[in-house]
């Protein structure tokens with residue numbers, strides 16, 4: 001059995017008057033791709049933010065490789081819905097700039113190789129397609145040698161070719177031990193994951209898998 005990299009127990013998040021997350025518990029194993037599937041306002045982004053350590057939970061336990069992501073330094077990367085904009089820079093220059101802010105970064109070549117952007121190194125950011133911009137965000141998320149990656153709607157608005165390209169990178173990363181937690185509203189996208197957790201009104205009932213959702 002593979003070790004759990006992400007562990008969440010009885011997580012509660014209150015945002016103003018609303019309870020964004022209520023008693024959420026789940027775990028994700030090393031090298032697993034786990035999809036949080038749910039409609040508008042289900043709590044997916046809030047859950048990703050808490051596990052990525054950018055939002056403090058109201059109560060409950062969150063651990064990423066045994067550490068508290070809000071209080072401790074955890075090597076992880078995230079691709080949020082509003083990706084970066086890097087006008088005037090080539091792909092290589094964007095990665096080089098990011099590397100300068102990162103402790104013990106991957107080499108530029110490695111970050112581009114992992115995301116399949118090696119051939120685009122000299123392409124100006126403005127000439128990249130939407131899917132390639134999403135891959136560049138993913139390359140930046142990996143620069144810190146992250147072996148845990150969070151993605152909020154990684155393929156929303158993309159065509160089939162880009163969706164396939166991004167998922168082949170995610171599969172390659174997972175096969176190399178990277179743990180992936182993503183949020184999506186798209187059932188087809190969720191079914192590409194190893195496991196699915198269906199969220200509704202801040203809850204994540206236990207014991208749901210991609211096979212069960214496909215069969216439903």
Ligand SMILES: Nc1ncnc2c1ncn2[C@@H]1O[C@H](COP(=O)(O)OP(=O)(O)OP(=O)(O)O)[C@@H](O)[C@H]1O
Pocket residue numbers: 015016017018019020038039040041042043044045046047185
């Ligand atoms: N800053 C905030 N203050 C108050 N309530 C908030 C805040 N941000 C989110 N919420 C509420 O928390 C709940 C969960 O929102 P969240 O954005 O996590 O859902 P989501 O599943 O990601 O939805 P979507 O797919 O539409 O982004 C919603 O009811 C939302 O209205």
